[in-house]
Amino acid sequence: MIDFQNVSFAYEKGDPVIDGISFTIPSGESVGLIGANGAGKSTVMKLLLGLLQGEGTIRVGGTPVIKENLAKIRAGLGFVMQNSDNQMFMPTVYEDMIFAPLNYGLSREDADLRVDRVLTQLGLEKLKYRHNHKLSGGEKRMAAIATILAMEPQVILMDEPSSALDPRNRRIVINLIRSLGQTKLIASHDLDMILDTCSRVILLSEGRIAADGPAEEILRNRELLEANRLELPLSLSPR
Amino acid sequence: MNKMEKALSELSGMDRLAEQDSPLHRIHPSAKLLSTVLYVIVTVSFSKYDLSGLFPMILWPLLLFQISGITLRSCFYRLRIVLPLVMAVGLFNPFFDRTPVLKIGAFTVTGGMISMLTLMLKGVYCLMASYLLMATTGIDQLCAALRKMHFPRMLVTLLLLTYRYVGVMTEELAVMTDAYQLRAPGQKGIHISAWGSFQGQLLLRSMDRAQELYSSMLLRGYHEHFHYADVSPFHWTDLLYIAGSAAVFFFFRYFNTARLIGTFFVR
Numbered sequence: 001m002i003d004f005q006n007v008s009f010a011y012e013k014g015d016p017v018i019d020g021i022s023f024t025i026p027s028g029e030s031v032g033l034i035g036a037n038g039a040g041k042s043t044v045m046k047l048l049l050g051l052l053q054g055e056g057t058i059r060v061g062g063t064p065v066i067k068e069n070l071a072k073i074r075a076g077l078g079f080v081m082q083n084s085d086n087q088m089f090m091p092t093v094y095e096d097m098i099f100a101p102l103n104y105g106l107s108r109e110d111a112d113l114r115v116d117r118v119l120t121q122l123g124l125e126k127l128k129y130r131h132n133h134k135l136s137g138g139e140k141r142m143a144a145i146a147t148i149l150a151m152e153p154q155v156i157l158m159d160e161p162s163s164a165l166d167p168r169n170r171r172i173v174i175n176l177i178r179s180l181g182q183t184k185l186i187a188s189h190d191l192d193m194i195l196d197t198c199s200r201v202i203l204l205s206e207g208r209i210a211a212d213g214p215a216e217e218i219l220r221n222r223e224l225l226e227a228n229r230l231e232l233p234l235s236l237s238p239r
Numbered sequence: 240m241n242k243m244e245k246a247l248s249e250l251s252g253m254d255r256l257a258e259q260d261s262p263l264h265r266i267h268p269s270a271k272l273l274s275t276v277l278y279v280i281v282t283v284s285f286s287k288y289d290l291s292g293l294f295p296m297i298l299w300p301l302l303l304f305q306i307s308g309i310t311l312r313s314c315f316y317r318l319r320i321v322l323p324l325v326m327a328v329g330l331f332n333p334f335f336d337r338t339p340v341l342k343i344g345a346f347t348v349t350g351g352m353i354s355m356l357t358l359m360l361k362g363v364y365c366l367m368a369s370y371l372l373m374a375t376t377g378i379d380q381l382c383a384a385l386r387k388m389h390f391p392r393m394l395v396t397l398l399l400l401t402y403r404y405v406g407v408m409t410e411e412l413a414v415m416t417d418a419y420q421l422r423a424p425g426q427k428g429i430h431i432s433a434w435g436s437f438q439g440q441l442l443l444r445s446m447d448r449a450q451e452l453y454s455s456m457l458l459r460g461y462h463e464h465f466h467y468a469d470v471s472p473f474h475w476t477d478l479l480y481i482a483g484s485a486a487v488f489f490f491f492r493y494f495n496t497a498r499l500i501g502t503f504f505v506r
């Protein structure tokens with residue numbers, strides 16, 4: 001479904017931020033993308049979305065991510081941004097949620113139904129007509145996730161979905177991620193969440209893949225994690 | 240929030256008033272737009288010495304304020320940062336144009352004074368009319384109406400995004416001033432030595448955010464046209480509104496109403 005072959009990228013003639021990475025994610029798999037601050041997680045996502053162009057080839061569902069295919073590819077990708085402030089641009093949550101469905105040709109009635117379904121699924125009915133700029137940080141994050149679910153994408157990309165969330169909302173998001181059948185790529189420092197939601201983990205370090213394998217295995221490997229400025233997930237650390 | 244931000248954010252949030260309901264809110268956006276444009280044209284067309292002719296033009300916006308339930312106070316309060324600019328336009332007229340037109344005792348009223356007042360009034364009237372339009376219609380409806388009237392898509396999108404951009408910039412400004420004040424307690428405003436970097440940062444940050452917001456739009460299927468709000472169909476009352484307001488404007492324009500009323504009483 002997602003295929004990176006020897007992909008490199010540098011912001012404005014600096015050192016490469018992504019340095020020749022290759023991996024393949026089959027349809028339906030949940031993959032956690034972990035790594036220290038600045039390791040290149042967000043950059044990988046932006047490359048996949050075609051927001052940045054690097055070297056090498058990236059394919060989504062067999063279609064190369066190049067300018068001509070962007071509209072088609074993006075219709076199937078839902079991206080929850082690291083900063084929700086930058087994601088929501090309409091005045092209210094409802095208008096933001098309905099934006100993508102309308103653009104993809106749904107009638108207003110169908111789009112309305114979809115919005116209500118997603119809001120109920122997330123337990124966010126109260127937020128529907130709230131103004132985006134007046135939401136709390138965590139509410140904004142939940143609303144941003146809702147806007148993406150309203151797109152019904154085939155692939156879901158999440159950049160730090162659990163940051164800013166209280167334990168209850170974090171749990172809701174974790175359960176949600178587990179219940180979604182789509183292909184998922186989740187970048188996070190919340191290794192407990194990754195352990196709960198992903199079967200596989202890709203560990204990035206300075207733009208290279210330091211490890212790629214079953215989540216249980218990598219997240220239990222204390223030496224590997226510490227060598228890459230990470231720690232064992234709480235649920236796996238000895239007391 | 241400091242004063243400037245507060246004023247700016249109120250300005251950008253002005254179309255939230257449009258969520259209220261009144262007979263004026265229910266008029267078709269295109270009708271209100273046309274009528275407002277007409278009002279502005281007629282107001283501007285008064286000669287620069289025709290102060291008495293211009294006076295009655297204020298009756299129209301006053302009437303609309305009454306009907307819409309929007310207060311005149313809120314208008315001047317929200318527009319307080321633009322108002323001085325509009326007022327300043329005619330400020331130098333009294334110095335250039337010293338032809339006497341009227342003598343009241345020892346005091347000579349010059350042409351320049353009259354034209355200054357006329358200009359100021361024109362500015363204030365137009366502001367009031369635009370405020371009413373925004374406050375009863377809302378930016379989305381307004382843009383939808385412009386599109387329906389076949390305004391170029393580029394311009395309408397630009398208008399909509401600029402309006403939103405003011406909001407983004409205000410938010411960044413608020414975050415930055417808060418961050419500044421927390422590390423410079425007891426200072427009033429921002430010290431002049433920090434102005435340069437402050438402005439630069441503000442521009443960069445709001446541009447970055449605008450860029451990210453734009454990506455977010457692209458990722459959700461936006462290609463250069465918005466699905467504007469649904470505009471209700473044109474009703475005969477909307478036509479009546481246009482015709483009625485046009486009649487009133489032209490009456491004020493071609494008959495000096497103030498003088499008419501004056502002669503009425505003198506007789």
Ligand SMILES: Nc1ncnc2c1ncn2[C@@H]1O[C@H](COP(=O)(O)OP(=O)(O)OP(=O)(O)O)[C@@H](O)[C@H]1O
Pocket residue numbers: 011017035036037038039040041042043044082
């Ligand atoms: N717009 C940009 N211009 C230049 N360099 C950038 C830009 N954005 C990110 N970088 C650099 O690229 C590197 C990778 O950044 P990226 O945002 O992908 O990291 P990340 O793994 O998502 O980190 P975090 O966990 O902090 O979110 C960092 O060293 C960062 O400084």
Ligand SMILES: [Mg+2]
Pocket residue numbers: 041042043082159
């Ligand atoms: Mg990141």
